[in-house]
Amino acid sequence: MQRGPRRGERDQALACFGAVRQGTNEVLLYFSTGQPNSLQVWLFIIGLLAVARAQGKRVLIIIWDNASWHKSADVRGWIRAYNWAAKTAGEPRLLTHRLPVKSPWLNPIEPRWVHAKRAVCEPNGELTSPELRRRLCSHFETQPLFNAFNF
Numbered sequence: 001m002q003r004g005p006r007r008g009e010r011d012q013a014l015a016c017f018g019a020v021r022q023g024t025n026e027v028l029l030y031f032s033t034g035q036p037n038s039l040q041v042w043l044f045i046i047g048l049l050a051v052a053r054a055q056g057k058r059v060l061i062i063i064w065d066n067a068s069w070h071k072s073a074d075v076r077g078w079i080r081a082y083n084w085a086a087k088t089a090g091e092p093r094l095l096t097h098r099l100p101v102k103s104p105w106l107n108p109i110e111p112r113w114v115h116a117k118r119a120v121c122e123p124n125g126e127l128t129s130p131e132l133r134r135r136l137c138s139h140f141e142t143q144p145l146f147n148a149f150n151f
């Protein structure tokens with residue numbers, strides 16, 4: 001269940017998922033309203049697989065932390081089912097690796113998040129969701145995955 005804005009908050013929470021492409025260092029972003037959850041992870045993975053497929057990649061490797069939405073039974077089950085189907089259909093395979101607990105420096109996107117937060121946030125913290133999206137996309141010089149489907 002997603003939480004609504006608290007008293008005094010103007011917008012609902014905004015989740016931003018990001019990935020760094022090895023070799024090009026391009027950052028891919030996906031935004032969703034509300035708290036992160038398994039469904040949002042699944043949609044982000046779908047977007048990453050679409051990019052991998054369009055570029056003729058055979059494997060997509062995801063390195064992520066131990067957030068509950070990354071290691072949920074739903075996500076793990078979907079990845080297993082997807083890989084089985086991808087193997088028979090010749091689609092890109094999906095490999096996921098979880099980092100050790102409390103070791104964000106091992107994740108290639110973490111330093112980028114630190115710099116992005118410093119570059120786009122206001123000292124008083126007052127940014128609307130659309131403005132935060134715009135600033136993050138501008139900072140990373142990218143457009144979000146599924147731009148038409150973001151709510």
